[in-house]
Amino acid sequence: MEKNRKPASIERIGGLTKRDRIWKEIRLQREFTAANLIAVLPTMQSSSVHHYLRCLCAGGYLEADKTQKPARYVLIKDCGIESPRLRQDGSTVTQGRINENLWRTMKILKTFDWMDLSRIASTPDVIVKPHTAKHYVETLHKAKYLICLRPSSPGVRATYRMLSSMNTGGRAPLIQRDRSLYDPNLGKIVFKRGQDNEPNN
Amino acid sequence: MSANTIANLANVSLCATALDRAMNRPIHLPGMIVFYGPSGIGKSFSAAYSANRTQAYYVECKSSWTRKAFLTAVLQAMDVMPAKTLPEMTEQACEQLALSGKPLIIDEMDHIVEKKAVEIIRDLYEGSQGTILMIGEERLPSKLKAWERFHNRILEWIPAQLADLDDSRALAELYCPDVVLTADLLAEITKKSKGCVRRICVNIEQVRRIAVDAGVSELSLSDWGKRGFYTGDAPKRAI
Numbered sequence: 001m002e003k004n005r006k007p008a009s010i011e012r013i014g015g016l017t018k019r020d021r022i023w024k025e026i027r028l029q030r031e032f033t034a035a036n037l038i039a040v041l042p043t044m045q046s047s048s049v050h051h052y053l054r055c056l057c058a059g060g061y062l063e064a065d066k067t068q069k070p071a072r073y074v075l076i077k078d079c080g081i082e083s084p085r086l087r088q089d090g091s092t093v094t095q096g097r098i099n100e101n102l103w104r105t106m107k108i109l110k111t112f113d114w115m116d117l118s119r120i121a122s123t124p125d126v127i128v129k130p131h132t133a134k135h136y137v138e139t140l141h142k143a144k145y146l147i148c149l150r151p152s153s154p155g156v157r158a159t160y161r162m163l164s165s166m167n168t169g170g171r172a173p174l175i176q177r178d179r180s181l182y183d184p185n186l187g188k189i190v191f192k193r194g195q196d197n198e199p200n201n
Numbered sequence: 202m203s204a205n206t207i208a209n210l211a212n213v214s215l216c217a218t219a220l221d222r223a224m225n226r227p228i229h230l231p232g233m234i235v236f237y238g239p240s241g242i243g244k245s246f247s248a249a250y251s252a253n254r255t256q257a258y259y260v261e262c263k264s265s266w267t268r269k270a271f272l273t274a275v276l277q278a279m280d281v282m283p284a285k286t287l288p289e290m291t292e293q294a295c296e297q298l299a300l301s302g303k304p305l306i307i308d309e310m311d312h313i314v315e316k317k318a319v320e321i322i323r324d325l326y327e328g329s330q331g332t333i334l335m336i337g338e339e340r341l342p343s344k345l346k347a348w349e350r351f352h353n354r355i356l357e358w359i360p361a362q363l364a365d366l367d368d369s370r371a372l373a374e375l376y377c378p379d380v381v382l383t384a385d386l387l388a389e390i391t392k393k394s395k396g397c398v399r400r401i402c403v404n405i406e407q408v409r410r411i412a413v414d415a416g417v418s419e420l421s422l423s424d425w426g427k428r429g430f431y432t433g434d435a436p437k438r439a440i
Binding site for chain 2: 011012013014078079080081082100101104105107108109115119120121122123124125126127155156167169170171185
């Protein structure tokens with residue numbers, strides 16, 4: 001990648017996490033100090049910025065020139081629009097891969113039951129337990145992303161179909177701790193517990 | 202490989218290893234691969250497994266798609282807000298493909314092969330030098346031959362295989378772990394299903410239900426007796 005190259009104007013769809021917003025600024029500025037970032041991210045705590053910068057340096061995405069005061073950072077590995085998900089030691093965060101696999105697999109299979117889903121969404125690194133798949137499917141059904149083609153009966157699992165109009169984007173909706181469903185593609189909560197008066201089908 | 206994944210199915214591993222080879226190819230080799238075969242043979246399973254393993258961007262083409270619709274879908278899969286014009290959108294997709302290093306999987310490629318959209322895919326490849334896996338029906342290679350500039354950028358043409366006894370056994374272990382299907386029953390299922398993964402799954406499920414209802418943990422061809430199998434053929438008139 002040539003230096004000082006202007007990136008194509010790319011804007012991420014949907015809601016942005018803190019790290020998404022920091023990463024977006026990093027990609028725009030390319031060479032910067034922590035203060036430069038904090039200046040354009042007024043609502044962000046400076047500790048969040050510093051912490052993410054440490055992760056990115058450890059992961060080899062940024063190079064820090066600490067001889068200067070304040071330290072200057074240069075973006076050396078631009079991996080595109082998705083903010084790298086890193087731990088402090090620079091290793092990749094794998095949490096979230098299960099949802100990601102389930103979401104992707106649903107879009108590909110379109111018709112499935114939760115057992116299908118748990119098997120086909122499992123890869124050597126990411127094992128999706130049947131129970132996890134079931135919980136995810138049921139929540140997405142309540143949020144009306146899926147319709148139930150055939151309800152369950154003794155010995156037979158319910159079959160669901162993904163509504164193609166509900167393919168909201170590349171990022172997987174996630175079930176939050178209060179069991180509400182957040183869709184990062186839309187940037188909003190699409191289902192709250194207590195709303196689950198029987199879905200239409 | 203874990204016993205709980207579909208990695209043991211022939212087509213799944215065929216597709217996954219081909220995608221690996223393309224992603225790790227030497228720089229002078231082209232980076233597009235084509236995986237083709239009749240429907241129901243497990244291409245989507247393979248696509249799902251490969252996509253999950255590589256965190257690929259996945260799009261499934263529809264017959265009504267224009268070039269713009271295609272690019273919009275690609276950008277949506279990439280999470281990029283689409284720009285207004287085709288050249289801008291192409292550039293966005295190229296950039297994201299090149300920077301992320303993730304492959305792009307294009308399923309149901311047949312739908313757009315007769316349109317100019319094929320040229321867009323070539324542009325995406327040229328602009329990113331990324332890895333692109335195209336999946337389609339049996340006649341996809343011959344349809345692609347019409348686009349010569351496209352044709353010689355293909356690294357590999359991979360025909361999907363009909364399911365064999367090993368595949369049936371792997372599917373039985375996955376879908377029916379609590380009941381043992383004897384080899385003769387599995388062989389019969391494979392034969393009657395004509396190598397179609399989808400039909401094998403239906404038949405295994407039927408066997409599982411019968412076995413669970415009868416409360417047995419093993420079922421052979423003689424236990425199955427004269428009950429028919431799902432073959433995908435239209436039913437015969439009974440009178």
